[in-house]
Amino acid sequence: MLGLKEKYKKEVIPEMIKKFNYKNVMAVPKIEKVTLNVGFGSLIAKKSSDEQKKIYEFILNELALIAGQRPVLTQAKKSIAGFKIRKGMPVGAKVVLRKERMYSFLERLIHIALPRSRDFQGINPKSIDKNGNLTIGIKEHICFPEISPEKTKSIFGFEITVTTTAENREEGLELLKLMEFPIKS
Numbered sequence: 001m002l003g004l005k006e007k008y009k010k011e012v013i014p015e016m017i018k019k020f021n022y023k024n025v026m027a028v029p030k031i032e033k034v035t036l037n038v039g040f041g042s043l044i045a046k047k048s049s050d051e052q053k054k055i056y057e058f059i060l061n062e063l064a065l066i067a068g069q070r071p072v073l074t075q076a077k078k079s080i081a082g083f084k085i086r087k088g089m090p091v092g093a094k095v096v097l098r099k100e101r102m103y104s105f106l107e108r109l110i111h112i113a114l115p116r117s118r119d120f121q122g123i124n125p126k127s128i129d130k131n132g133n134l135t136i137g138i139k140e141h142i143c144f145p146e147i148s149p150e151k152t153k154s155i156f157g158f159e160i161t162v163t164t165t166a167e168n169r170e171e172g173l174e175l176l177k178l179m180e181f182p183i184k185s
Contacts, residue, residue: 004107004110004179004180007179008031008179011178012175012178013025015178016171016175016178020171020174029132029164029165029166029167030164030165031106031162031179032098032163032165034096034106034160034161034162034163035094035095035096035097035160035163036067036071036095037094037160037161038059038094038156040055040090040093041092043059055154056093060093062141062147062156063095064095066141066144066146066147067097067101069101071094071095073090074090074091074093075089075091076089076091106162108144108145109160111180112144112145113143113145114182115182117139117140117143118143123136123181123184128169128172128176129172131166131167131169132166132169132170132173132175133161133163133164134161134162134181135159135161135162136160137157137160138158138160139157140157141155141156
């Protein structure tokens with residue numbers, strides 16, 4: 001079985017050139033980066049600062065296991081009294097994957113995590129924006145093989161954005177279908 005990177009070079013590029021009549025191999029769209037994003041929101045609401053720190057560390061550790069790279073805390077840009085958020089307070093975490101780690105993560109996502117997730121029937125084509133980027137939400141992080149459900153204290157969801165160099169939605173959709181993403185027809 002080919003890895004995603006080899007599959008892209010050997011199968012996807014020729015197929016895309018045939019379908020869209022690109023003049024140059026460099027014009028063929030490719031996957032640029034994958035971003036994983038978690039918001040702490042309801043998990044830390046009405047908790048003491050010590051409990052919040054434990055939740056941050058738990059989520060950061062789990063996300064690091066999933067991504068294979070240490071996440072970065074994202075902080076609130078401004079205070080919002082209604083949500084009890086102060087400027088500079090951690091409100092989420094994100095990881096940006098590129099190159100080898102990106103392909104490794106995508107293989108695990110496509111072949112293991114998505115089929116293991118509850119009630120999964122394929123990715124909705126509407127999840128692809130006008131620039132050909134895919135954004136999907138994972139409701140339970142325990143669908144990844146690195147996470148042991150028995151040892152997990154709580155379950156959280158996160159967002160995955162696959163950024164491509166496609167010019168439009170049609171090119172992005174075709175690229176992702178050829179890269180074996182389980183997109184509904």
